[in-house]
Amino acid sequence: MPGRGDSRGLVDAGITSTAGRRRRVVGVEGDLTAGDAARRAVEAVWRIESGRLVAGLARVTGDLGAAEDLAQDALLVALEQWPVTGIPPNPGGWLMTTAKRRAIDAHRRAETFERKAAALGRELIEEEPGVDRDEMVDRLDDHVGDDLLRLVFTACHPVLSLESRVALTLRCLGGLTTDEIARAFLVPGKTMAQRIARAKKTLTDEGIRFELPTRDDLSERLASVLQTVYLIFNEGYSATSGEDWIRPALCQDAMRLGRLLVALVPNEPEVHGLLALMELQASRLPARVGPGGAPVLLPDQDRRRWDRLLVRRGLAALARAESLRGPIGPYTLQAGIAACHARAQRPENTDWTRIADLYEVLASVWTSPVVELNRAVAVGFAQGPEAGLAVVERVAASGQLGTYPQLHAVRGDLLDRAGRHTDAAGAFQLAADLTRNDTERSLYTRRAAEARVTGQRSRPLSGQPTNDRFA
Amino acid sequence: MRYLIILKGTQPAGPPPEGLISAIMELGAEATASGAMLDNAGLAPSAAGARVTVAGGELSVMDGPFAEAKEFISYAIYDVRSKEEAVEWASRFMKLNADLWPGWEGESEVLKVMGPEDFAPPQ
Numbered sequence: 001m002p003g004r005g006d007s008r009g010l011v012d013a014g015i016t017s018t019a020g021r022r023r024r025v026v027g028v029e030g031d032l033t034a035g036d037a038a039r040r041a042v043e044a045v046w047r048i049e050s051g052r053l054v055a056g057l058a059r060v061t062g063d064l065g066a067a068e069d070l071a072q073d074a075l076l077v078a079l080e081q082w083p084v085t086g087i088p089p090n091p092g093g094w095l096m097t098t099a100k101r102r103a104i105d106a107h108r109r110a111e112t113f114e115r116k117a118a119a120l121g122r123e124l125i126e127e128e129p130g131v132d133r134d135e136m137v138d139r140l141d142d143h144v145g146d147d148l149l150r151l152v153f154t155a156c157h158p159v160l161s162l163e164s165r166v167a168l169t170l171r172c173l174g175g176l177t178t179d180e181i182a183r184a185f186l187v188p189g190k191t192m193a194q195r196i197a198r199a200k201k202t203l204t205d206e207g208i209r210f211e212l213p214t215r216d217d218l219s220e221r222l223a224s225v226l227q228t229v230y231l232i233f234n235e236g237y238s239a240t241s242g243e244d245w246i247r248p249a250l251c252q253d254a255m256r257l258g259r260l261l262v263a264l265v266p267n268e269p270e271v272h273g274l275l276a277l278m279e280l281q282a283s284r285l286p287a288r289v290g291p292g293g294a295p296v297l298l299p300d301q302d303r304r305r306w307d308r309l310l311v312r313r314g315l316a317a318l319a320r321a322e323s324l325r326g327p328i329g330p331y332t333l334q335a336g337i338a339a340c341h342a343r344a345q346r347p348e349n350t351d352w353t354r355i356a357d358l359y360e361v362l363a364s365v366w367t368s369p370v371v372e373l374n375r376a377v378a379v380g381f382a383q384g385p386e387a388g389l390a391v392v393e394r395v396a397a398s399g400q401l402g403t404y405p406q407l408h409a410v411r412g413d414l415l416d417r418a419g420r421h422t423d424a425a426g427a428f429q430l431a432a433d434l435t436r437n438d439t440e441r442s443l444y445t446r447r448a449a450e451a452r453v454t455g456q457r458s459r460p461l462s463g464q465p466t467n468d469r470f471a
Numbered sequence: 472m473r474y475l476i477i478l479k480g481t482q483p484a485g486p487p488p489e490g491l492i493s494a495i496m497e498l499g500a501e502a503t504a505s506g507a508m509l510d511n512a513g514l515a516p517s518a519a520g521a522r523v524t525v526a527g528g529e530l531s532v533m534d535g536p537f538a539e540a541k542e543f544i545s546y547a548i549y550d551v552r553s554k555e556e557a558v559e560w561a562s563r564f565m566k567l568n569a570d571l572w573p574g575w576e577g578e579s580e581v582l583k584v585m586g587p588e589d590f591a592p593p594q
Contacts, residue, residue: 037555044555048505089566248588252472252550259506286586309509309548 038083045082046075049092050175051260055147057099058210064154065200068172074099148173149264150210156225159206164199165228166235171196173260174253184250185235222265226274226331229257233278237285238437251282262317272321273332279314280338283307295439299347311342333362352382369400373410380410385418405435409444416451425451473509473584474549474557480568480577481542491571498567502549502560511547543577548584557581 050071057067074095088094155168163185170176170184182192202208213221236250258275265271287301296302318339321332337358344350359375372395380388392411401407412427428448435441502508517535524531547564551557561579568575583589 040553040555041559044551044553044559047552047556048507048559051505248586249552252552256506256550260504263504263506313509 035083039079041087042075042079042082045087045091046078047175049095050075051148051151051173052092053095053099054172055151056096058151058154059147061103062210064151064168064172064203064208064210068200070099070102071095073102077102145264146212148260150212152225152261152264153213153221154203154208154210156221156228157203157208158220158224159208160199160202162228162231164195164202165224166232167192167195168199169228169257170232170253173257176253184247222268222270225261226270229254229261230274230278230331232257233281237281248282248285251278251285254278255282262320267324267326269321269324269326270329270331272317272324273329273335276314276317276321276335277331277338279310279317280335280342283310283314283342295443297443298341303345303347306342314342315339330362330366333358333365337362350381352378356382369395369398370404370406373401373404373407376414377410380414380417385414388414389418403434405431405440405444407431408434409447412444412447412451416447421451421453425449472551472553472557472588473586474551474554475582475584476547476549476557476561476579477582478545478547478561478564478577478579479542480544480575483572483574488572491568494567494571495564498563499547502547507549507551507556507560509548509550511545513543513545554581554583557583 053074054064054067054071057070058064061067061070077098078091078095082088151172152169155172156165160168166185167181170181171178176184178193178196179189181196182189185192233251233254236247236252236254255275255278258271258278261271262275283306284298284301286307287303287305288296290296314335318332318335321335322328337355340351340355340358356375356378359371359378363371363375372391376388376391376395378388379391389411392407392414395401396407396411408427408431412424412431415421415427416424425448428444428451432441432444432448435444499508499511517537520535520537522533522535522537524533547560549557549560551560558581561581565577565579568577
């Protein structure tokens with residue numbers, strides 16, 4: 001199959017290295033047509049370059065919406081040209097130059113295609129003529145870290161709704177298409193396109209400038225960023241509706257954002273804490289779905305299937321979070337809890353006392369009945385089901401989680417272990433009636449049926465029926 | 472999706488040109504900071520290793536070296552959305568070597584690590 005003398009196997013990968021500086025995109029044998037292969041190669045470059053491109057353009061335009069539109073224009077040109085001309089030697093620089101040229105064109109045509117784009121065009125025309133293109137790109141590169149950080153803080157700005165932040169972040173920083181984001185969140189493409197357009201408009205209307213937060217704002221703004229990334233992760237890890245228990249691609253997108261964040265904000269413990277939490281939780285993904293798609297909860301997972309590379313990375317990120325000066329926050333604490341599980345090669349080796357302690361600290365920085373519920377699970381293992389039930393009943397008495405399926409599932413499990421099987425069956429049935437997740441429903445229904453079988457001798461523990469995103 | 476990329480290069484005689492190593496380190500830092508590269512390292516010459524073989528029911532162990540003495544091998548593990556993205560990263564490293572060290576030749580194998588997406592969808 002290798003064609004030219006200098007292509008050496010790269011033909012197999014769809015790209016052949018020619019003697020010149022451009023890489024030619026060629027078709028591969030198999031399912032893909034040459035056009036598909038070329039488009040996918042362009043999209044791969046886009047995935048790598050789009051964040052920096054949008055960030056660089058936004059710094060110059062001062063407007064994220066305009067920057068994103070220009071970047072998309074450049075992508076369209078690339079999709080048109082690269083399959084013919086090959087991928088240019090500096091694809092990022094090429095995209096930037098093309099986007100800027102579009103801005104100049106817009107200005108020259110004096111059309112109102114984009115007010116901000118036209119403003120950028122004017123600025124570029126006024127630059128001294130003959131400025132070296134590479135030098136221009138180098139100048140942009142100098143700012144690259146700061147630009148990306150501005151992009152992160154702007155896309156995750158608290159003036160935006162959480163769902164808008166998620167969409168804009170995946171679009172601008174993750175390099176996902178609107179359709180990809182729509183599919184991931186199970187909404188029609190048109191809905192997602194409107195959501196993104198609305199988010200951009202909100203930024204403009206609110207006069208949000210493409211700037212880094214001030215020192216006073218930093219912790220609030222950073223919290224907004226971390227919340228956005230963790231929501232993306234959780235959407236993948238535990239789908240809130242539909243039949244998919246896991247949509248791993250979203251987890252990977254979130255982890256990639258988390259890794260980008262630790263590079264951009266290396267001195268904030270919680271940024272490392274969030275990454276640690278995501279890597280540790282994701283390490284269990286391979287063990288989390290059983291045959292037929294049934295969920296396998298933590299105590300029942302085959303721990304040999306945990307992803308050791310992610311465990312190692314997660315523990316390293318946690319160690320960094322804990323070694324930095326600064327207050328330990330909820331993400332680091334949750335990562336600490338996840339690490340207790342990761343370190344236990346068998347469920348019975350789990351340090352539940354430490355987990356219960358960590359939940360207690362977590363509850364002190366983050367008052368939440370869900371945290372308390374997870375503490376109940378830990379206490380149930382550390383001190384026995386009755387002690388756990390006492391915590392659950394206090395949560396239930398607060399009335400905050402009455403319709404939360406996991407409350408009833410946790411209570412069901414503790415009751416079951418305390419030997420009160422009929423009560424347990426009722427609690428599991430309630431959990432099954434309340435959940436919107438199909439796989440959770442069949443798990444709770446099965447647990448209810450099992451509990452109904454009375455007079456069981458000490459049956460083995462089969463499932464920790466909490467949503468283990470906190471554990 | 473996770474990919475393992477194994478890069479094997481045959482170096483021209485003489486020391487690597489000035490700037491090559493730092494350029495490679497810089498690209499590696501970029502790949503890491505972008506969240507795509509999870510792990511990477513260079514491998515010691517095979518003289519430091521061994522080969523364990525089973526043939527005809529017989530297990531044998533043979534000490535290195537095996538590869539050509541000049542061959543330099545490194546590996547990287549990526550977390551990417553598509554094969555094409557893994558190929559793009561591999562191409563960038565290859566191109567850096569080719570551009571900065573005339574006469575350098577090599578090949579990268581881009582191998583997919585099996586993941587949840589490779590197994591049959593739930594029934």
